[in-house]
Amino acid sequence: MSAVARAILTRRFHVSARSNALSKFSMPAMSPTMTEGGIAHWKKKEGETFTAGDVLLEIETDKATMDVEAQDDGVLAKIIVGDGSKGVKVGSTIAVMAEEGDDLSGAAQFAAEQSSEPEPPKEEPKKESAPAPAPSEPKKTEAPAKAESSSKSELAAGTTIFATPIAKKIALEKGIPLAKVKGTGPEGRITRQDVEAFKPSAAAATPAAAGPAAAEYTDSPVSNMRKTIGTRLTQSKQELPHYYVTVDIDMGRVNKLREVFNKSLAEKEGGAKLSVNDFITKAAALALKDVPDVNCAWLGDTIRQYHKADISMAVSTPTGLITPIIKDVGAKGLAAISAESKTLAKKARDGKLAPAEYQGGSFTISNLGMFGVSHFTAIINPPQSAILAVGTSNATIVPAPHEEKGWEVKQIMKATLSADHRVVDGAVAARWLAAFKSYLENPLSFML
Numbered sequence: 001m002s003a004v005a006r007a008i009l010t011r012r013f014h015v016s017a018r019s020n021a022l023s024k025f026s027m028p029a030m031s032p033t034m035t036e037g038g039i040a041h042w043k044k045k046e047g048e049t050f051t052a053g054d055v056l057l058e059i060e061t062d063k064a065t066m067d068v069e070a071q072d073d074g075v076l077a078k079i080i081v082g083d084g085s086k087g088v089k090v091g092s093t094i095a096v097m098a099e100e101g102d103d104l105s106g107a108a109q110f111a112a113e114q115s116s117e118p119e120p121p122k123e124e125p126k127k128e129s130a131p132a133p134a135p136s137e138p139k140k141t142e143a144p145a146k147a148e149s150s151s152k153s154e155l156a157a158g159t160t161i162f163a164t165p166i167a168k169k170i171a172l173e174k175g176i177p178l179a180k181v182k183g184t185g186p187e188g189r190i191t192r193q194d195v196e197a198f199k200p201s202a203a204a205a206t207p208a209a210a211g212p213a214a215a216e217y218t219d220s221p222v223s224n225m226r227k228t229i230g231t232r233l234t235q236s237k238q239e240l241p242h243y244y245v246t247v248d249i250d251m252g253r254v255n256k257l258r259e260v261f262n263k264s265l266a267e268k269e270g271g272a273k274l275s276v277n278d279f280i281t282k283a284a285a286l287a288l289k290d291v292p293d294v295n296c297a298w299l300g301d302t303i304r305q306y307h308k309a310d311i312s313m314a315v316s317t318p319t320g321l322i323t324p325i326i327k328d329v330g331a332k333g334l335a336a337i338s339a340e341s342k343t344l345a346k347k348a349r350d351g352k353l354a355p356a357e358y359q360g361g362s363f364t365i366s367n368l369g370m371f372g373v374s375h376f377t378a379i380i381n382p383p384q385s386a387i388l389a390v391g392t393s394n395a396t397i398v399p400a401p402h403e404e405k406g407w408e409v410k411q412i413m414k415a416t417l418s419a420d421h422r423v424v425d426g427a428v429a430a431r432w433l434a435a436f437k438s439y440l441e442n443p444l445s446f447m448l
Contacts, residue, residue, distance in 0.1 A: 021102045022077060022110045025095040027088050028068060030061050031355045037061050038224055039085045039094065044076045049100055060086075060224060064322070064358070065351035075100055077107035080114065086224065163190035170195045225320040233379050240298075241421040244377050247433045249440050251393045251411045254279050257443045261334070277313075277367050278338045280390055282446055283439035284365060285309035285329035291432040295362050296423050297383040303423055304383075312361035312381065313341060315348040322348050323381060325361045334446070365390065375414045385423035388436075389416040413440075 027037065038060035044050055055067045056076070078096040081088055088094060093114040096107050161178050163171070167190045171178050174195070181198045183190035222230075254276065262273045288295040288309045297304045309330045312323035324344035329337060347353050366378045369392035378389040393411040400408040415436065419429045439445055 021099045022107060023097050024093040024110075024114050025097045027081075027090050027092050027094050028059070029090045030059060030066050030068075031359065034061055034090055036087050036089050036224070039081050039083055039088060040065050041083050042076075042079060043067075046076055046079055047104065049073075049075050060351075064348075064353045066354070073100065074098060075102065075104070077102075077104045078111040080111050086221070161190070162188065163195075164192060166192045167195045176200070223319050225322075229320050232382070236379050236382050240380050240382060242380060242418055243421055243426065243429075244416055244418055245426070245429045245433055246375070246414055246416040247437050248396075249413045249415055249437045251276070251413045251440065254440055254443050255393075255411060265335070272335070272338055272342065274334055274338050275341075276369070276393075277365075277390075278334050278341065279440065279443060279446075280367065280388075281311055281313070281326065281329055281337055281341070281365060282332075282334055283436055283443075284363065284388060285311060286439050286446070287432050287435040288363060289330050290435040291428060293428045294386050294417075294419070294424055294432045296385045297362065298385055298420060298423050299383055306362040308362070310360060310362045312358075312364040312384075313344070314364060314366040314378075315345050317349050317351070319351070322353065322358055323361065323364055324348050324353055324358050364388070369393070369413070375416065377416050378418050380418050380420055382420075385420040386429070386432075387418045389418065391415075 040058040040060045042057045043055045050070045051073045052070055054070045056070050057068050058065050059068055075098045077098040081094040096111050098104055163178055176195055176198055178190060181190050181194050183194055185191045258274050292305055295306045295309060308328045310325050310327050311329045312325050314321055314323050326340050364381050364384060364387040367390040368376060369390055372392055374391045374394055376389050378387045380387050391414045393413040395409050396412040397407050398410050417429050417433055
C-alpha cells in the first residue's frame with residue numbers, strides 16, 4: 001500500500017508541476033519612462049523552442065524598435081498579442097511560456113484566463129452607472145429618430161420612381177436624390193425641369209457637400225513615437241520661456257581646413273570624410289566648456305550643471321525625430337566624432353538605437369543646412385536648457401575696409417541658440433555664441 005500511495009503522490013506532484021509550468025509573459029518596460037508600446041514582430045512562432053539569448057520579439061517604443069531576448073530556455077506556447085498591435089500596456093500579458101517537453105494543450109485556456117483578468121475592474125463602473133436615469137433618457141429620445149430615419153430610407157428604397165432618362169442623367173451628374181424631387185409630368189413622372197428646379201434643404205445640402213471632400217485627404221494612425229514628440233514639444237513650448245539669439249559665422253576657414261583633412265583621410269584605406277557638422281559639434285562642445293552655464297538642465301528645485309558635453313544630434317527618421325547622443329564630445333577628435341555620428345544616425349534610421357544611446361544629453365544641435373535652409377529656430381528638448389539651430393552657408397557680401405573695392409564675399413552661416421530663460425540669461429547665451437563663433441572662425445584652435 002505504501003508503494004501505491006507513494007506512486008499516487010508522485011503522480012499528483014508531477015501533474016501539478018506540469019500545470020504550473022505554463023507561465024505568463026508580460027509586456028516589458030524598455031525604459032524607465034515607458035508606459036505602453038507596440039508589438040512590431042514576433043521572431044518565434046507558437047510551439048517553437050528557444051534558448052537564453054534568443055530574440056523573442058521586437059517591441060516598438062516611442063523612440064525605437066528594440067529586440068527582447070529570452071532570459072531562460074523554454075517554449076513559446078501561445079501568442080496573445082500579435083504582430084502590429086499598438087498601445088500595449090507595460091505589464092499586460094502578451095504570451096504564454098512553457099518548458100520544453102510540457103503538454104501545451106492547455107495553453108489556449110491559460111491564455112484566455114490571462115486575457116480576461118483585467119476585465120472585472122472595467123465592469124464595476126458599468127454596474128454603478130446602470131441605475132443612473134440620466135443616460136437612459138437620451139436613449140429613449142434617440143430611438144424614435146432612428147426609427148423615423150430607417151423607415152424613410154426603407155420607403156425610399158422600396159418605392160418605384162418614375163423619371164425621364166434625361167432627368168435621371170442630370171440627377172446623377174448633380175448628385176440629386178430623385179426620391180426627394182416632386183414630379184410634375186404625367187402620373188407624377190419626374191422631368192428635366194423638375195430636376196433643374198430642385199433645391200435641396202439645408203440639412204440635405206450639408207452631407208452632399210461633405211461627401212466629395214472625403215476623397216481629398218488620407219488619415220494615418222499616429223505612431224507611439226509621433227505621440228511622444230507631439231506631447232514633449234507642446235509641453236516645451238508652453239512651459240519653457242524660450243528666447244532666441246542669432247549670430248553670423250564666417251565658415252571660410254572651416255571649409256578650407258575640412259578640404260585639407262579630407263584629402264589626407266582619402267589617402268588612408270577606409271578613411272571617412274569629415275562633414276561641416278563634425279566641426280560644428282566640436283566647436284559647440286568647446287564653447288560649453290568655456291561657458292558651462294549653458295551646459296545645464298532645469299530639474300524643478302535644482303539646476304544641474306554637467307561636467308561633460310554629451311551632445312544630442314537631431315536625426316530625421318521615417319517615423320519621426322530622434323536625438324542620439326555623442327558622449328563627451330570635448331574629449332574626442334574630429335575623426336572620432338564623424339565616425340560616431342554616422343553610426344548613430346544609421347542606427348536611428350534603422351530603429352535600432354538602445355535607450356542609453358538616446359536618453360539624456362546635455363545640449364542639442366539641429367542642423368538643416370543640408371536642406372538649403374538658411375535660418376530657423378528650434379524647440380528646446382527638456383530638461384536641457386538650450387538647443388542650437390544651424391542653417392546652410394551662403395555667399396554673402398560683407399564690408400572689407402582692407403580691400404580696395406571695400407567689400408568681399410564670404411561664406412556666412414547663421415546659427416541660432418534657443419535658450420530657457422529660467423536657466424540661461426541673455427548675456428550668458430551671447431557669451432556662448434561668441435565662443436562658438438570664435439572656434440569656427442579659427443578652427444585650428446581645435447588642435448590646441
